[in-house]
Amino acid sequence: MKVWIAVCLFVGAWGASGMLYEGHSLFAHKVSEVGVLCGVAGYLLFALSLFLSTRWKKLEDWIGGLDQVYQLHHRLGIWAFSFILAHPIILASKWLPHQLNRFFLFFLPIHKRFSVDLGVYAFWLMIAIIFVTVFKIISYDKWKIIHKVMSFVFVLATFHIILMQRVFGFSQWLLLIPMGIGFFGIIYRQFLFSFFVKTFKYQVVKSKPLNDNVLEVVLRAVGEPIHFIPGQYAFIHFEGANITQEQHPFTLCNERDGEISILVKVRGDFTKSLYEFLKPNYTAVLEGPYGRFDYSKAGNSQIWIAGGIGIVPFVIWAKILLESKERGIDIDFFYCTHKRIDAIYVKEFEQLRDENPNFHFHFICSEEKHRLVAQDQIAICKDLNKREILMCGPQRLTRDLKKQLMQLGVKEEKIHFEDFEFF
Secondary structure (H helix, E strand, O other), rough: HHHHHHHHHHHHHHHHHHHHEEEEEOOOOHHHHHHHHHHHHHHHHHHHHHHHHHOOOOHHHHOHHHHHHHHHHHHHHHHHHHHHHHEEEEEHHHHHHOHHHHHHHHOOOOOOHHHHHHHHHHHHHHHHHHHHHHHHOOOOOHHHHHHHHHHHHHHHHHHHHHHHHOOOOOOHHHHHHHHHHHHHHHHHHHHHHHHHHHHEEEEEEEEEEOOOOEEEEEEEEEEOOOOOOOOOEEEEEEOOOOOHHHHHHHOEOOHHHHEEEEEEEOOHHHHHHHHOOOOOEEEEEEEEEEEEOOOHHOOOOOEEEEEEHHHHHHHHHHHHHHHHHOOOOOOEEEEOOOOOHHOOOHHHHHHHHHHHOOOEEEEOOOOOOOOOOOOHHHOOOOOOOEEEEEEEEOHHHHHHHHHHHHHHHOOOOHHEOOOOOOO
């Protein structure tokens, strides 16, 4: 909401400055003015989206976890594309309905004005990237390279704006704000990121399948180890035969003797290659840690909900509770899987339940019974409205349960979830 207020204020100030300070009438050419305002709004949202893609640590503090930052980046990117798409369509609509040919020609780089043609090139390049993204016509590692071309689209759009101006007035100077935001995002992410973000080198000690699609990987530091809060994750890429150089986030688990472990679920070509080919002595490079998903800050009465590989943070927390003999937190834990064979670490959770009277373990297998429904299973938890709820799992699970919980009267600020699908 705060972002939209800022966007509305900026676009309003930009439009008003054209009327008050530069003598333009906002209503003289309604269609054109609306088209230009859409372009300004799209450019600002585009700049903000680039800024949010930087992985700048401060953004996690402000927004609440890198997954939330990337979700906002994704939403703003969609709105930016929508406004930018509307920009030329609205401008060209002045030729409708009598000059249909001129309407379509407007979208071609044949304007005999370099500034306008730059905008056309940026428009079609953005559409091409969005098309590749939506229809997933290339592999993820190649898509990441293509996605970087969005920075070039922003550069083209910037020169389109600058060269379109015949006179620089107050409204044009206002556009320096999104220009600065966008170029900071580009320069930091593309050129400065490696200087400011620390990486840690590890070696694969063990690679052990837990079932048909989950792999446990144990890593040992080669040099300085990474320091993290239980539940945080790092972006990791592996170096070795038959392993692609993709980088993915994995939740970090503490192990003994300075070792850490991660769980890998087969979900695509990269994770499949890890499951099949990852071997001891392969190198792992970690970047991080990231994340703000932390049970220790959620009070003494909690509900945990995990789905699929979203079990990982709760495995770490359960191990801490087992080792520390912590009894001060009342926890109801709902673990959801489709098939019983997919479940992992069930024995550890059952052990914690047997040793800790305040830990209540509920295993839900949708193949045997039905899916977790807040009104049926979670509603039986005592003092539901006073408890902090922590969820990690597929978006469909977390989003549906959040909606159901709020219908039961749980306040939104008491529902915390980490979205492992954001990348």
